[in-house]
Amino acid sequence: MEEQDFVVDLKDFLEELAEDALVPAGQEEIQSLPVALQELYALGDGIDLPFGYVYTIAQIQEASKTAPFFPDWLVFGQDPYGVFWVCKKQPDAQGLSFTTWDHDFEEEIDDPIFADVLSLLDDLENDYLDFMETQSHDLENEDIENE
Numbered sequence: 001m002e003e004q005d006f007v008v009d010l011k012d013f014l015e016e017l018a019e020d021a022l023v024p025a026g027q028e029e030i031q032s033l034p035v036a037l038q039e040l041y042a043l044g045d046g047i048d049l050p051f052g053y054v055y056t057i058a059q060i061q062e063a064s065k066t067a068p069f070f071p072d073w074l075v076f077g078q079d080p081y082g083v084f085w086v087c088k089k090q091p092d093a094q095g096l097s098f099t100t101w102d103h104d105f106e107e108e109i110d111d112p113i114f115a116d117v118l119s120l121l122d123d124l125e126n127d128y129l130d131f132m133e134t135q136s137h138d139l140e141n142e143d144i145e146n147e
Contacts, residue, residue: 008122009118013121014040018044019050023046025056030042034074049125050125050128051124051127054077060074060075068107068108071089079124082103083100086099086109092112
């Protein structure tokens with residue numbers, strides 16, 4: 001049987017993965033964000049996920065004041081290893097708004113590669129699951145070698 005792709009909406013995705021109940025941001029705060037982030041913050045403001053954390057709007061405003069984020073990007077989350085999740089304030093010519101930025105390896109933020117926040121979060125979750133699977137296999141191999 002062929003593996004089928006299925007479409008998950010952002011609300012279902014977050015409700016499945018969020019470690020706490022989702023608490024939406026206030027409407028006025030949401031309106032201060034780029035359109036690309038508004039759906040996310042209408043669902044939750046500050047969300048713990050297994051693979052990282054979505055900042056509160058207050059954290060976005062504070063963290064985005066300095067380079068390399070200011071003036072074109074907003075940093076709205078990060079993984080446990082310091083890779084930041086960023087949203088371009090205005091989408092590029094292809095309609096892309098999202099990417100990640102690893103301060104250990106890059107001085108500047110690369111061009112966006114995702115059109116919507118769900119695509120970015122889904123990719124981050126897949127990377128996390130791949131990493132966890134690799135870690136599990138490494139531990140199994142280590143146990144076999146130590147027998």
